[in-house]
Amino acid sequence: MIRKIIHIDEEKCNGCGLCAEACHEGAIEIVDGKAKLMREDFCDGFGDCLPNCPTGAITFEEREAPAYDEEAVNIAKKEAEIKRREKMSEMKHEHGTACPGSKMMQFRQNDTENTQVSPARGVSRLGQWPCQIKLVPPRAPFFDGAKLLIAADCTAYAYANMHEDFMRGKITIIGCPKLDAVDYTDKLTEIIRDNDIKSVTIVRMEVPCCGGLQRAAENALRSSGKFIPWQVVTISRDGRILD
Numbered sequence: 001m002i003r004k005i006i007h008i009d010e011e012k013c014n015g016c017g018l019c020a021e022a023c024h025e026g027a028i029e030i031v032d033g034k035a036k037l038m039r040e041d042f043c044d045g046f047g048d049c050l051p052n053c054p055t056g057a058i059t060f061e062e063r064e065a066p067a068y069d070e071e072a073v074n075i076a077k078k079e080a081e082i083k084r085r086e087k088m089s090e091m092k093h094e095h096g097t098a099c100p101g102s103k104m105m106q107f108r109q110n111d112t113e114n115t116q117v118s119p120a121r122g123v124s125r126l127g128q129w130p131c132q133i134k135l136v137p138p139r140a141p142f143f144d145g146a147k148l149l150i151a152a153d154c155t156a157y158a159y160a161n162m163h164e165d166f167m168r169g170k171i172t173i174i175g176c177p178k179l180d181a182v183d184y185t186d187k188l189t190e191i192i193r194d195n196d197i198k199s200v201t202i203v204r205m206e207v208p209c210c211g212g213l214q215r216a217a218e219n220a221l222r223s224s225g226k227f228i229p230w231q232v233v234t235i236s237r238d239g240r241i242l243d
Contacts, residue, residue: 004045005065012057016209019049021183025073029126041069054208105129106142125167133175141188143195177212188220202228
């Protein structure tokens with residue numbers, strides 16, 4: 001049948017993965033660093049992926065394509081959810097309850113209490129564990145009354161004074177939408193909505209794929225129904241603050 005379906009220009013695609021995250025039907029995957037339409041019958045033609053593409057690599061076209069198969073999409077979603085739960089179950093079985101490395105901890109860091117490093121080398125300002133967005137419990141007690149820092153993984157390596165300038169006095173959670181291949185919106189919404197968050201600072205890199213982290217945080221702020229002071233800081237690849 002002739003119908004509207006997406007077209008991906010591989011020359012323009014930078015492989016950021018934002019389109020794959022935006023495609024709720026799972027029609028798009030990243031293969032060899034490029035976005036590809038893997039299942040034409042999974043593409044509903046609504047184009048949720050289009051506004052998420054930072055390079056304009058995705059467009060609509062009218063051509064011969066199989067009809068959208070909603071039943072197959074739903075089956076695929078259920079199978080993916082089953083696999084996810086099985087993986088979580090395996091982790092719990094292997095480690096008793098959960099991965100020991102994910103055990104929740106809270107730290108009280110200051111210049112005099114940290115005996116692991118000399119003052120000349122600086123002090124860690126990480127206030128809690130875990131810090132990965134995917135691992136942190138949404139209703140952890142350290143979120144109560146917290147100033148929240150949502151940071152892209154790379155910022156701590158690009159910006160030399162990350163701990164003192166951004167992490168100090170905040171609860172820090174980090175992630176990379178490209179590598180994690182997830183949309184953080186629901187998790188961040190839950191954290192902001194269900195805890196007494198005082199402020200939100202988003203620190204991202206200048207690269208396009210970091211836009212996914214910023215959008216997720218902004219969407220979460222809107223979805224939470226709260227009016228909380230927030231700001232976005234962009235770090236250049238050579239370690240400068242751009243805005």
